[in-house]
Amino acid sequence: MIHSFASDNNSSVCNEVMQAIQQINTGFEVGYGADPYTQEAVSVFRKMFGNDTEVFFVFNGTGANVLSLSCITDSYHAVLCTEAAHINEDECGAPEKFTGSKLWDFFAQDAKLTPEMLQYTLPNLGDEHRVQPKVISITQSTEFGTLYSVEEIRALADFAHAHDMYLHMDGARIANAAVALGCEFRTFTRDAGVDVVSFGGTKNGLMYGEAVLFFNPEPARKAKFFRKQSMQLASKMRYISAQFTAYLQQDVWKKNATHANAMAALLAQEISKINGAVLFHPVQANGVFVQLPPKAIEALRKKHFFYIFDEKNHVARFMCSFNTPESEVQRLAEDIRLALESV
Numbered sequence: 001m002i003h004s005f006a007s008d009n010n011s012s013v014c015n016e017v018m019q020a021i022q023q024i025n026t027g028f029e030v031g032y033g034a035d036p037y038t039q040e041a042v043s044v045f046r047k048m049f050g051n052d053t054e055v056f057f058v059f060n061g062t063g064a065n066v067l068s069l070s071c072i073t074d075s076y077h078a079v080l081c082t083e084a085a086h087i088n089e090d091e092c093g094a095p096e097k098f099t100g101s102k103l104w105d106f107f108a109q110d111a112k113l114t115p116e117m118l119q120y121t122l123p124n125l126g127d128e129h130r131v132q133p134k135v136i137s138i139t140q141s142t143e144f145g146t147l148y149s150v151e152e153i154r155a156l157a158d159f160a161h162a163h164d165m166y167l168h169m170d171g172a173r174i175a176n177a178a179v180a181l182g183c184e185f186r187t188f189t190r191d192a193g194v195d196v197v198s199f200g201g202t203k204n205g206l207m208y209g210e211a212v213l214f215f216n217p218e219p220a221r222k223a224k225f226f227r228k229q230s231m232q233l234a235s236k237m238r239y240i241s242a243q244f245t246a247y248l249q250q251d252v253w254k255k256n257a258t259h260a261n262a263m264a265a266l267l268a269q270e271i272s273k274i275n276g277a278v279l280f281h282p283v284q285a286n287g288v289f290v291q292l293p294p295k296a297i298e299a300l301r302k303k304h305f306f307y308i309f310d311e312k313n314h315v316a317r318f319m320c321s322f323n324t325p326e327s328e329v330q331r332l333a334e335d336i337r338l339a340l341e342s343v
Protein backbone atom coordinates (compact mmCIF):
# COMPACT_ATOMS: atom_id res chain seq x y z
CA MET A 1 0.00 0.00 0.00
CA ILE A 2 1.43 3.37 -0.97
CA HIS A 3 1.51 6.07 1.67
CA SER A 4 -1.94 7.41 2.47
CA PHE A 5 -2.76 10.98 3.41
CA ALA A 6 -6.47 10.19 3.44
CA SER A 7 -6.72 9.91 7.20
CA ASP A 8 -4.48 9.77 10.23
CA ASN A 9 -6.15 6.50 11.13
CA ASN A 10 -4.85 4.95 7.91
CA SER A 11 -1.52 4.79 9.74
CA SER A 12 -0.18 1.73 11.55
CA VAL A 13 0.33 1.17 15.27
CA CYS A 14 3.45 2.75 16.74
CA ASN A 15 6.15 0.44 18.10
CA GLU A 16 5.86 1.48 21.74
CA VAL A 17 2.15 0.66 21.76
CA MET A 18 2.63 -2.61 19.89
CA GLN A 19 5.28 -3.64 22.41
CA ALA A 20 2.99 -2.75 25.30
CA ILE A 21 0.28 -4.99 23.86
CA GLN A 22 2.79 -7.79 23.37
CA GLN A 23 4.12 -7.43 26.91
CA ILE A 24 0.77 -7.88 28.61
CA ASN A 25 -0.34 -10.63 26.26
CA THR A 26 0.15 -13.41 28.75
CA GLY A 27 -1.88 -15.41 31.23
CA PHE A 28 -5.29 -14.54 32.59
CA GLU A 29 -6.79 -11.32 33.90
CA VAL A 30 -10.26 -10.46 35.11
CA GLY A 31 -12.28 -8.88 32.33
CA TYR A 32 -14.31 -5.68 31.88
CA GLY A 33 -11.73 -3.37 33.44
CA ALA A 34 -11.21 -5.02 36.80
CA ASP A 35 -7.60 -5.83 35.94
CA PRO A 36 -4.35 -4.22 37.17
CA TYR A 37 -3.48 -2.80 33.72
CA THR A 38 -6.70 -0.84 33.62
CA GLN A 39 -6.15 0.40 37.18
CA GLU A 40 -2.68 1.55 36.13
CA ALA A 41 -3.98 3.38 33.06
CA VAL A 42 -6.66 5.08 35.13
CA SER A 43 -3.98 6.27 37.59
CA VAL A 44 -1.90 7.65 34.72
CA PHE A 45 -4.91 9.69 33.56
CA ARG A 46 -5.61 10.80 37.14
CA LYS A 47 -2.04 11.98 37.58
CA MET A 48 -2.47 14.17 34.50
CA PHE A 49 -6.01 15.43 35.09
CA GLY A 50 -6.57 15.21 38.84
CA ASN A 51 -7.35 12.38 41.27
CA ASP A 52 -11.09 12.76 41.03
CA THR A 53 -11.16 12.27 37.23
CA GLU A 54 -13.45 9.43 36.16
CA VAL A 55 -12.02 7.42 33.25
CA PHE A 56 -13.95 5.09 30.94
CA PHE A 57 -12.22 3.23 28.12
CA VAL A 58 -14.17 2.56 24.93
CA PHE A 59 -13.44 1.04 21.53
CA ASN A 60 -13.67 4.06 19.21
CA GLY A 61 -14.21 7.76 18.82
CA THR A 62 -17.88 7.59 17.96
CA GLY A 63 -18.38 5.47 21.07
CA ALA A 64 -16.50 8.01 23.17
CA ASN A 65 -18.67 10.85 21.89
CA VAL A 66 -21.89 8.88 22.33
CA LEU A 67 -20.95 7.91 25.88
CA SER A 68 -19.91 11.48 26.76
CA LEU A 69 -23.12 12.97 25.40
CA SER A 70 -25.39 10.26 26.82
CA CYS A 71 -24.30 11.15 30.34
CA ILE A 72 -24.98 14.89 30.00
CA THR A 73 -28.22 15.02 28.03
CA ASP A 74 -31.89 14.09 28.20
CA SER A 75 -34.03 13.54 25.13
CA TYR A 76 -35.40 17.11 25.22
CA HIS A 77 -31.91 18.63 25.13
CA ALA A 78 -29.86 20.06 22.28
CA VAL A 79 -26.14 19.62 21.70
CA LEU A 80 -24.67 22.73 20.08
CA CYS A 81 -21.91 21.99 17.59
CA THR A 82 -20.52 23.09 14.24
CA GLU A 83 -21.89 21.84 10.93
CA ALA A 84 -18.56 20.13 10.33
CA ALA A 85 -18.49 18.41 13.73
CA HIS A 86 -17.76 14.71 13.55
CA ILE A 87 -20.79 14.06 15.77
CA ASN A 88 -22.90 15.88 13.17
CA GLU A 89 -21.38 14.69 9.90
CA ASP A 90 -19.67 11.38 10.46
CA GLU A 91 -21.36 9.33 13.14
CA CYS A 92 -24.38 8.10 11.20
CA GLY A 93 -26.75 9.74 13.67
CA ALA A 94 -25.40 7.70 16.59
CA PRO A 95 -25.43 10.63 19.04
CA GLU A 96 -29.09 11.34 18.19
CA LYS A 97 -30.03 7.67 18.33
CA PHE A 98 -28.41 6.98 21.69
CA THR A 99 -29.16 10.27 23.45
CA GLY A 100 -32.49 11.11 21.80
CA SER A 101 -31.38 14.73 21.84
CA LYS A 102 -31.08 17.12 18.92
CA LEU A 103 -27.81 18.23 17.39
CA TRP A 104 -28.06 21.94 16.71
CA ASP A 105 -25.36 22.78 14.23
CA PHE A 106 -23.81 26.12 13.33
CA PHE A 107 -21.87 27.07 10.23
CA ALA A 108 -18.32 28.10 11.09
CA GLN A 109 -15.71 28.77 8.42
CA ASP A 110 -12.90 27.50 10.66
CA ALA A 111 -15.01 24.79 12.38
CA LYS A 112 -14.92 26.71 15.67
CA LEU A 113 -17.82 27.80 17.84
CA THR A 114 -17.90 31.11 19.68
CA PRO A 115 -20.23 32.29 22.47
CA GLU A 116 -21.56 34.96 20.08
CA MET A 117 -22.85 32.31 17.66
CA LEU A 118 -24.62 30.51 20.47
CA GLN A 119 -26.44 33.55 21.88
CA TYR A 120 -29.33 32.78 19.54
CA THR A 121 -30.06 29.53 21.33
CA LEU A 122 -30.71 31.21 24.66
CA PRO A 123 -34.35 32.22 24.05
CA ASN A 124 -35.11 28.49 23.93
CA LEU A 125 -34.24 28.05 27.58
CA GLY A 126 -37.34 27.32 29.61
CA ASP A 127 -39.68 27.30 26.61
CA GLU A 128 -41.46 23.94 26.63
CA HIS A 129 -42.04 24.09 22.86
CA ARG A 130 -38.34 24.12 22.12
CA VAL A 131 -35.33 21.92 22.66
CA GLN A 132 -33.23 22.93 25.64
CA PRO A 133 -29.58 23.74 24.86
CA LYS A 134 -27.59 21.60 27.30
CA VAL A 135 -24.20 20.82 25.80
CA ILE A 136 -21.67 22.74 23.76
CA SER A 137 -19.51 20.25 21.90
CA ILE A 138 -16.22 21.41 20.42
CA THR A 139 -13.55 19.45 18.58
CA GLN A 140 -9.88 20.02 19.43
CA SER A 141 -8.06 20.10 17.06
CA THR A 142 -11.01 20.72 14.76
CA GLU A 143 -12.25 18.82 11.74
CA PHE A 144 -10.63 21.54 9.59
CA GLY A 145 -7.24 21.25 11.29
CA THR A 146 -7.70 24.46 13.24
CA LEU A 147 -7.21 25.00 16.94
CA TYR A 148 -9.08 26.60 19.82
CA SER A 149 -6.85 28.71 22.07
CA VAL A 150 -7.11 28.19 25.83
CA GLU A 151 -8.89 31.54 26.10
CA GLU A 152 -11.44 30.58 23.44
CA ILE A 153 -12.21 27.36 25.29
CA ARG A 154 -12.52 29.20 28.58
CA ALA A 155 -14.95 31.69 27.02
CA LEU A 156 -17.14 28.82 25.78
CA ALA A 157 -16.96 27.10 29.18
CA ASP A 158 -17.99 30.32 30.95
CA PHE A 159 -20.88 30.74 28.53
CA ALA A 160 -21.93 27.10 29.01
CA HIS A 161 -21.80 27.21 32.79
CA ALA A 162 -23.56 30.56 32.99
CA HIS A 163 -26.51 28.90 31.26
CA ASP A 164 -26.43 25.54 33.05
CA MET A 165 -24.83 23.74 30.12
CA TYR A 166 -21.87 21.39 29.87
CA LEU A 167 -18.82 21.79 27.66
CA HIS A 168 -17.77 18.60 25.86
CA MET A 169 -14.56 18.23 23.88
CA ASP A 170 -14.16 15.73 21.06
CA GLY A 171 -10.46 15.10 21.44
CA ALA A 172 -9.95 12.55 18.68
CA ARG A 173 -6.85 14.64 17.86
CA ILE A 174 -6.20 16.02 21.32
CA ALA A 175 -2.49 15.14 21.19
CA ASN A 176 -2.02 17.18 18.02
CA ALA A 177 -3.74 20.07 19.79
CA ALA A 178 -1.58 19.79 22.92
CA VAL A 179 1.60 19.86 20.86
CA ALA A 180 0.36 22.77 18.75
CA LEU A 181 -0.66 24.79 21.81
CA GLY A 182 2.54 23.82 23.62
CA CYS A 183 0.71 23.10 26.84
CA GLU A 184 -0.38 20.26 29.12
CA PHE A 185 -3.63 18.45 28.31
CA ARG A 186 -5.07 19.67 31.56
CA THR A 187 -4.52 23.35 30.74
CA PHE A 188 -6.92 23.40 27.80
CA THR A 189 -9.42 20.89 29.16
CA ARG A 190 -10.21 20.70 32.84
CA ASP A 191 -8.49 23.95 33.83
CA ALA A 192 -10.21 25.78 30.97
CA GLY A 193 -13.63 24.58 32.16
CA VAL A 194 -14.25 21.53 29.94
CA ASP A 195 -16.54 19.04 31.70
CA VAL A 196 -16.16 15.91 29.57
CA VAL A 197 -13.45 14.87 27.10
CA SER A 198 -13.45 12.17 24.45
CA PHE A 199 -9.71 11.50 24.66
CA GLY A 200 -8.44 10.01 21.42
CA GLY A 201 -5.48 7.79 20.71
CA THR A 202 -6.23 5.79 17.56
CA LYS A 203 -5.25 8.61 15.20
CA ASN A 204 -1.90 9.03 16.89
CA GLY A 205 -0.42 5.54 17.16
CA LEU A 206 -2.83 3.36 19.13
CA MET A 207 -4.28 0.21 17.61
CA TYR A 208 -7.74 1.10 18.86
CA GLY A 209 -9.29 2.56 21.96
CA GLU A 210 -10.27 5.95 23.34
CA ALA A 211 -11.04 7.19 26.83
CA VAL A 212 -13.88 9.30 28.16
CA LEU A 213 -12.83 11.61 30.99
CA PHE A 214 -15.32 13.20 33.35
CA PHE A 215 -14.27 16.04 35.67
CA ASN A 216 -17.69 16.24 37.19
CA PRO A 217 -18.90 13.32 39.36
CA GLU A 218 -22.63 13.65 38.69
CA PRO A 219 -22.78 12.67 34.99
CA ALA A 220 -19.96 10.15 35.50
CA ARG A 221 -22.28 8.06 37.68
CA LYS A 222 -24.28 7.08 34.60
CA ALA A 223 -21.29 6.23 32.45
CA LYS A 224 -20.75 2.59 33.29
CA PHE A 225 -24.35 1.79 32.42
CA PHE A 226 -24.44 3.77 29.18
CA ARG A 227 -21.10 2.29 28.15
CA LYS A 228 -22.48 -1.22 28.40
CA GLN A 229 -25.77 -0.29 26.71
CA SER A 230 -23.93 1.30 23.83
CA MET A 231 -21.80 -1.83 23.37
CA GLN A 232 -18.55 -0.05 24.27
CA LEU A 233 -17.57 -2.15 27.28
CA ALA A 234 -14.54 -4.23 26.31
CA SER A 235 -14.28 -7.61 27.99
CA LYS A 236 -10.52 -7.75 27.34
CA MET A 237 -10.10 -4.15 28.43
CA ARG A 238 -6.46 -4.60 29.40
CA TYR A 239 -5.55 -4.41 25.72
CA ILE A 240 -6.91 -0.86 25.53
CA SER A 241 -5.57 0.23 28.92
CA ALA A 242 -2.04 -1.00 28.35
CA GLN A 243 -1.87 0.96 25.13
CA PHE A 244 -2.79 4.17 26.94
CA THR A 245 -0.26 3.61 29.72
CA ALA A 246 2.58 3.21 27.22
CA TYR A 247 1.29 6.09 25.11
CA LEU A 248 0.96 8.56 27.98
CA GLN A 249 3.72 7.54 30.35
CA GLN A 250 6.53 7.47 27.85
CA ASP A 251 5.45 10.71 26.12
CA VAL A 252 4.81 8.69 22.98
CA TRP A 253 1.79 10.88 22.33
CA LYS A 254 4.02 13.94 22.21
CA LYS A 255 6.65 12.42 19.94
CA ASN A 256 4.00 11.12 17.54
CA ALA A 257 1.92 14.28 17.39
CA THR A 258 4.98 16.51 17.08
CA HIS A 259 6.01 14.60 13.98
CA ALA A 260 2.50 14.59 12.47
CA ASN A 261 2.13 18.33 13.00
CA ALA A 262 5.60 19.03 11.60
CA MET A 263 4.78 17.04 8.45
CA ALA A 264 1.56 19.02 7.99
CA ALA A 265 3.49 22.27 8.39
CA LEU A 266 6.01 21.09 5.80
CA LEU A 267 3.26 20.08 3.38
CA ALA A 268 1.61 23.47 3.83
CA GLN A 269 4.90 25.22 3.22
CA GLU A 270 5.49 23.26 0.01
CA ILE A 271 1.93 23.79 -1.21
CA SER A 272 2.14 27.52 -0.59
CA LYS A 273 4.85 27.63 -3.28
CA ILE A 274 2.57 26.04 -5.90
CA ASN A 275 0.55 28.25 -8.24
CA GLY A 276 -3.11 27.29 -8.30
CA ALA A 277 -3.15 25.41 -4.98
CA VAL A 278 -4.82 27.34 -2.18
CA LEU A 279 -4.54 26.49 1.52
CA PHE A 280 -8.19 26.69 2.48
CA HIS A 281 -7.84 26.65 6.28
CA PRO A 282 -4.96 27.70 8.54
CA VAL A 283 -2.71 24.68 9.14
CA GLN A 284 -2.48 24.50 12.93
CA ALA A 285 -2.30 20.77 13.67
CA ASN A 286 -1.90 17.73 11.39
CA GLY A 287 -4.47 18.43 8.66
CA VAL A 288 -3.92 20.31 5.40
CA PHE A 289 -6.92 21.45 3.37
CA VAL A 290 -6.18 22.45 -0.20
CA GLN A 291 -8.44 24.00 -2.79
CA LEU A 292 -7.68 22.69 -6.27
CA PRO A 293 -9.41 22.92 -9.65
CA PRO A 294 -11.64 19.84 -10.18
CA LYS A 295 -9.53 18.65 -13.11
CA ALA A 296 -6.37 18.74 -10.98
CA ILE A 297 -8.18 16.74 -8.27
CA GLU A 298 -9.06 14.17 -10.92
CA ALA A 299 -5.44 13.95 -12.07
CA LEU A 300 -4.11 13.70 -8.51
CA ARG A 301 -6.58 10.92 -7.74
CA LYS A 302 -4.79 8.69 -10.21
CA LYS A 303 -1.79 8.68 -7.87
CA HIS A 304 -3.19 9.26 -4.38
CA PHE A 305 -6.20 8.23 -2.39
CA PHE A 306 -7.68 11.15 -0.42
CA TYR A 307 -11.01 12.63 0.56
CA ILE A 308 -12.72 15.75 -0.72
CA PHE A 309 -13.92 17.56 2.37
CA ASP A 310 -15.80 20.32 0.67
CA GLU A 311 -17.35 19.39 -2.68
CA LYS A 312 -18.66 22.87 -3.33
CA ASN A 313 -15.27 24.54 -3.00
CA HIS A 314 -13.21 21.58 -4.29
CA VAL A 315 -11.21 21.22 -1.10
CA ALA A 316 -9.10 18.11 -0.61
CA ARG A 317 -7.99 16.98 2.85
CA PHE A 318 -4.52 15.59 3.53
CA MET A 319 -3.81 14.23 7.00
CA CYS A 320 -0.33 13.61 8.36
CA SER A 321 0.44 10.91 10.90
CA PHE A 322 3.13 9.90 13.35
CA ASN A 323 4.73 7.79 10.63
CA THR A 324 4.38 10.06 7.59
CA PRO A 325 7.84 10.25 6.03
CA GLU A 326 9.18 13.60 4.86
CA SER A 327 9.91 12.06 1.45
CA GLU A 328 6.19 11.27 1.03
CA VAL A 329 5.27 14.85 1.88
CA GLN A 330 7.65 16.05 -0.81
CA ARG A 331 6.25 13.52 -3.26
CA LEU A 332 2.66 14.61 -2.61
CA ALA A 333 3.57 18.27 -3.05
CA GLU A 334 5.32 17.43 -6.32
CA ASP A 335 2.31 15.40 -7.50
CA ILE A 336 0.01 18.32 -6.70
CA ARG A 337 2.27 20.57 -8.77
CA LEU A 338 2.26 18.10 -11.68
CA ALA A 339 -1.52 17.65 -11.46
CA LEU A 340 -1.98 21.40 -11.74
CA GLU A 341 0.41 21.62 -14.68
CA SER A 342 -1.46 18.87 -16.48
CA VAL A 343 -4.79 20.74 -16.62
Ligand SMILES: Cc1ncc(COP(=O)(O)O)c(C=O)c1O
Pocket residue numbers: 060061062063086087139142143170172173202
Ligand atom coordinates in the same frame (compact mmCIF):
# COMPACT_ATOMS: atom_id res chain seq x y z
C1 LIG B 1 -13.11 14.68 15.03
C2 LIG B 1 -13.30 13.20 15.15
N1 LIG B 1 -13.98 12.71 16.18
C3 LIG B 1 -14.13 11.39 16.36
C4 LIG B 1 -13.60 10.50 15.46
C5 LIG B 1 -13.69 9.03 15.78
O1 LIG B 1 -14.32 8.25 14.94
P1 LIG B 1 -14.29 6.65 14.97
O2 LIG B 1 -15.58 6.25 15.54
O3 LIG B 1 -14.14 6.31 13.54
O4 LIG B 1 -13.15 6.18 15.82
C6 LIG B 1 -12.96 10.96 14.31
C7 LIG B 1 -12.45 10.02 13.29
O5 LIG B 1 -12.42 10.26 12.14
C8 LIG B 1 -12.80 12.35 14.15
O6 LIG B 1 -12.16 12.85 13.10
